[in-house]
Amino acid sequence: MDPAGFIPYPLEHVHRLIEPGPVLLVSTFDGRRANLMTNGFNMPVSHEPPLIGLIVGPWDHSYAALRERGQCVLAIPSVDLAERVVDVGNTCGRDTDKWRRFGFTPVPAATVEAPLVAECFANLECTVADDRLAGDHHLWILRADRAWIDPDRRGAGEFHHRGDGTFSANAATVDLRHRMTKWQYLTQP
Template identity: 55%
Template structure:
């Protein structure tokens, strides 16, 4: 039998590396007419229907003020082949760099929000801020999707997952266990 003496303590400041929050996303905003995009690795689905997404965006992020003032954004889901660009986007500030121009990203007009879609991404989810009650304490925005788009030319994208230390994993084989989802058939 394993006891706690057989285990190794893990530093609390690295707990985020144990529970991967989901794919790395890009968050686009438009503030005073200027589009911007940031990389975000701290995000998660909160519920599936109606959909609700949580993302950490803090005052250290140039996009923070845009999100606070406009109450809207686009969550763009890049594929693994965009990994270097995704990291580079996260290593500079929209206060200093036009990231759409710098990284050859194509801004596409959204239907429901002013923030742009990103054409190079597999998916784009237009969102409105649904709840800010956790922003002051945790910098956590709850976002309500109002429109979603996928690129049909990318039917089986490999998504990028940050491991919290500058390394990434990429989606692997798909395990199809739909027949076992007896309680959740309506989701299939």
């Protein structure tokens, strides 16, 4: 331990410290069936255009659908759905209808073939904007073309994976809008 009280942290666990979340359900359509997967590695990339970075690897059945159709829906579940969302991430959609098995309801989207998830409080209809790092790093840059929210369903809010099977829920909101002096435009409704 050094004088500041730090101890070394294993590099292979660094993602546990910065895993951003929120945990998402990724809805895809492969031309035949819609599928769902769970995703914890994601981040906003730019405000305008609204780009999102998403890690989806070839170990996921969803990878092929994303590659072939170039579209998906990012659905944001609230923490009360956490158990079912984790179950979705333990199951492959190749031969299982996860919608039916885990009680999620597909709703037609406006601009993409993949359905929205009715139980989630927000749904983003996305197209692949850049797949240059999808091969080496499984990183997809998506552009949100349409976004939907049900504020009443936001409930206890989204939740985040700590990378080790534990999750943190967004509980208290800390409102520091007045201190965002340089970034006031971000605080406007």
